[in-house]
Amino acid sequence: MNKNRVQEWKAFVEQVRKGRSLVHHITNNVTMNFLANGVLAAGGSPMMVHDAIEVEDAVAVSDALVLNIGTLEVATAKSMVLAFKKAMHSGVPVVLDPVGVGLSKFRQETVKELLSEYSELKGVSPRTILTICGNAAEMKFLAGLSWEGRGVDGDLDFAEGGLIELAVTAAKRTGCIIVMTGETDVVTDGETVIELSHGHPMLSLVTGTGCFATSMVALYQANQKAGSTTNLSFLERAALAILMLTKAAEEAVQTAKGPGSFQQNLLDELYALETTESIWQGNIHWKEQQSLKEIR
Numbered sequence: 001m002n003k004n005r006v007q008e009w010k011a012f013v014e015q016v017r018k019g020r021s022l023v024h025h026i027t028n029n030v031t032m033n034f035l036a037n038g039v040l041a042a043g044g045s046p047m048m049v050h051d052a053i054e055v056e057d058a059v060a061v062s063d064a065l066v067l068n069i070g071t072l073e074v075a076t077a078k079s080m081v082l083a084f085k086k087a088m089h090s091g092v093p094v095v096l097d098p099v100g101v102g103l104s105k106f107r108q109e110t111v112k113e114l115l116s117e118y119s120e121l122k123g124v125s126p127r128t129i130l131t132i133c134g135n136a137a138e139m140k141f142l143a144g145l146s147w148e149g150r151g152v153d154g155d156l157d158f159a160e161g162g163l164i165e166l167a168v169t170a171a172k173r174t175g176c177i178i179v180m181t182g183e184t185d186v187v188t189d190g191e192t193v194i195e196l197s198h199g200h201p202m203l204s205l206v207t208g209t210g211c212f213a214t215s216m217v218a219l220y221q222a223n224q225k226a227g228s229t230t231n232l233s234f235l236e237r238a239a240l241a242i243l244m245l246t247k248a249a250e251e252a253v254q255t256a257k258g259p260g261s262f263q264q265n266l267l268d269e270l271y272a273l274e275t276t277e278s279i280w281q282g283n284i285h286w287k288e289q290q291s292l293k294e295i296r
């Protein structure tokens, strides 16, 4: 077990939980309230600002930006592009949730525009990081394969090895960090793969837990206040975000009667979860160049 690593992770999680990082969201109107309360419970400060007239001003004061296309509208798609460009030029990390991307040409074109803006900025400094957080159906589309999602949901069955290959292909094709959620979560930049198997199936019975995973990643990748730096990579920070969410879910389910109380408990656990030894025990695997080694 790598104790130093765990100490660094723990210190960073504590930093995030006290940091009140400002996470600007342009997101869907189904889960917006859940995301705002979740970000607050996890130690951040949420801000939902959508209108094109003010999104650039909002990005200018933000520590991270979430773009979620769940209930995409023509006006918000325009806002997203404006906010994205402003974020990229002002060093604000962006996390995109391509909800139901294969559903319509409109969603596909919007995501394509953001990705092509991102790739055009390659080599331009400063250019911050773009992470994409979504389920296997959405990643399948981004990997250049056919869309098999149903509505905005993505119930896809993949063999273990297939999942990793899918996430790696999506990362290589988009040039982004990929966080692929599901029973097993896969976090990869196309080279390194971090696999996490925590959480509970109850997470699928509350709408927006995937959207919230995206918000958590943004909170953990957010710019840190002066004097609160970290050596952790964006990849590791994304994995920590998922770890905290899924570990909180494991606690939340203990006393839940069903999805309603589970959702409430989840907020309480995100707020209270102790970063003791048990958090770091279990199924976190780190793979590099085909070799599997556990980082704890």
Ligand SMILES: Nc1ncnc2c1ncn2[C@@H]1O[C@H](COP(=O)(O)OP(=O)(O)OP(=O)(O)O)[C@@H](O)[C@H]1O
Pocket: 099, 134, 135, 136, 152, 153, 154, 181, 182, 183, 184, 185, 198, 199, 200, 201, 202, 203, 204, 206, 207, 208, 209, 210, 211, 212, 213, 242, 245, 246
């Ligand atoms: N069967 C499962 N067992 C454990 N954890 C799960 C399971 N399914 C999903 N999760 C967890 O639930 C969270 C949401 O992932 P999921 O893939 O369900 O998102 P999604 O389909 O995009 O959701 P939504 O569209 O409702 O926001 C992730 O943190 C993931 O780890």
Ligand SMILES: Cc1ncsc1CCO
Pocket: 028, 030, 031, 070, 071, 099, 152, 207, 208, 211
């Ligand atoms: C149900 C639903 N429809 C559009 S967005 C959303 C929330 C889960 O992504």
